[in-house]
Amino acid sequence: MFGTALSQLRYGMAILRNRSIRPQDLERIARDLVATLAEFGEPGADSALLPGQAGQVDPEIRRTVTRRSLRATARAAVRHTSYYHRIFGELGLDPDSLTTETWSQVPITPKKALRGLPTAFVSTAATPALMALTTGTSGTPTAVWYSRAELDTTIAFSTISAALGLGLRPRHTMAYAGCSRATLPLINAEESTTRVGASFVQFGTIDPAVALDRLAAPLGLPGKAPQITHLTTSASYLSALVQHAEQDGWRPADFGLESIGVGGEVLSGPLRERAEAAFGAPVSTSYLMTETLPSSGTPCSRGHLHHTTEFGHLEVLDPLTWSPTGPGGTGMVVHTPYVPYRECTLLLRYATGDLVRLPDAEPDCELAHLPATSTILGRWSGPLSATVPTRDVLDVIEAEPDVPLPARYTLTEEPDGGVLLHLLVRTLPAATLRRALEGRIAASGMAVTGLVLYDDRSAMPPTGPVRADLREHAFQPVPQAAARMGSGA
Known part of the structure; x- marks a missing residue:
């Protein structure tokens, strides 16, 4: 050549x-x-x-x-x-x-x-x-x-990475479950996927239950694997998918996934393990x-x-x-x-x-x-974010099934210098969960001096948004009566 x-x-x-x-x-x-x-x-x-x-x-x-x-x-x-x-x-x-x-x-x-x-x-x-x-x-x-x-250069690099790093081949189908307004990642994902001969499906951050249905649905495409083989998404949206998959009884055999790629947010060890157990595919991350x-x-x-x-x-x-x-x-x-x-x-x-x-x-x-x-620990928002980084918190709380995903938490500093972890849980009282969480916090060495649990998010101190919150809604079915009125019937 x-x-x-x-x-x-x-x-x-x-x-x-x-x-x-x-x-x-x-x-x-x-x-x-x-x-x-x-x-x-x-x-x-x-x-x-x-x-x-x-x-x-x-x-x-x-x-x-x-x-x-x-x-x-x-x-x-x-x-x-x-x-x-x-x-x-x-x-x-x-x-x-x-x-x-x-x-x-x-x-x-x-x-x-x-x-x-x-x-x-x-x-x-x-x-x-x-x-x-x-x-x-x-x-x-x-x-x-x-x-x-620059776009052409970046797409060429992404194509090389898709072929060598992700191992994409023409038989594969990639689903992109990321926010559509993040323009460049979407362009790179679509162009690099199709240039290696694989097919591409844009999900967006739709309702997780709908996304699971689409991941499990047969494709029926000539020359392609029977189902979607690769998924690219953010950590928080993956956690939402895991939550629904665990609750609704989905099994790894229901899907055809061979690889899940995560970017844009911190991927905890427990979330990786739960996602691999739910979907039967390895989960990787990059920066x-x-x-x-x-x-x-x-x-x-x-x-x-x-x-x-x-x-x-x-x-x-x-x-x-x-x-x-x-x-x-x-x-x-x-x-x-x-x-x-x-x-x-x-x-x-x-x-x-x-x-x-x-x-x-x-x-x-x-x-x-x-x-x-190290892998990314979190975002800087002041000294507390370095003392108790996002990764350390998620490694503790995302290991507990009774903590709803995506996990909602915040940290506050007390006048005496202590640090409180405020966490949303499914139901209160939660004595068993509290003991488990306090044990994990102590074992991790995380600089948290107290734990406050809530079953009502509105009662918590403000929690930061995550990418799974950037929900893209589909059109709702139009009631037939309204449709007739709108048509002038």
Whole structure:
């Protein structure tokens, strides 16, 4: 495949020189990968060298590429965006003098700045094509502009990942149960699925009972598996599906699922186990953000989250001081997506809000050559969110069947410094459940000093929204009498 070799060479040279990527080169690589899989069935050992597949790179080359990429990205941001032109001018910073050692001189970009004036981050040298919105469950939706070339590049990367990471093949059918207003993930999922020859079904966040019916329904499509084989969704919507599957007596044999992918929210260990028991399919998670694509995080067999260095620069910083987090500490993911992968919305040292914990020691796993953190612990909302992160709470409460899913809880600080966990349960009194929960809290070492149970959500302190709340309603049947009146009969 001489043409593919030329495409890979052009792609590699563009990265080394920080020049514009030809989307057609990546599309050719992805298309030929799909053709190879169709002919030989499985990828070869050299597939790890494909773009975005976390192949090993000589450390010295990586340092050189990182320095060049940071300078090129800062240079483009200063020249072509009003936000960074002003910031660098006020501080007297020269983007061409920056190194990895002096990168901390660049100010942190808070999420509220991007939300407040997204066009201030749009490059005057780019041609905006699509405004991608986040779901907005943690606040005002964030708007990120993408050019046509960026979309084509991201879709090509997603196609490679769908074929190699998800193992999608033409016989498969993917159901996407995510909020439709999260534009970019939906586009990527549909395009990458169909480009590998698989079929795609858009569910949206519909009533979980309806979604279960659709997952179990026979497809009757030529050349396809009898039922939907892959499901992509958020953790909270998966928990709603698990709740209904357990209550309504669904069995794994009722479904044809082979894989469930979860993103956008924290996936607890107990929810993973309950979902695998309910649907008979392995559940996996990864880390992607609309603001930082195509950068991503991939879990390894040891439970770390490994972050790609090809597409951007990762930092883990203290959310209060913005100093580097030490081994074993908890910090926020701060990310700089590189040009030439990004050319429209440019971000330097973007504070994602996502909390992770750094390993105590260098990891010893199959992805040890990539930077490692814990999986995402939750979102930063103040010091308490780092002291008692979302993952720690969900690992305790989602293990108990008498806690309705999606779990509704909140934390409050007491005047004496204690922390109360307020939790919605099915019914009160719940003495047995209380003892079980208090035992789990004590065993986990979670810094919670008290537990308050409720069977009425309106009586609780306010709880945060989850993606399962972004419910998309179907049209209701129209009563025949009303229909006759509306027709003028």
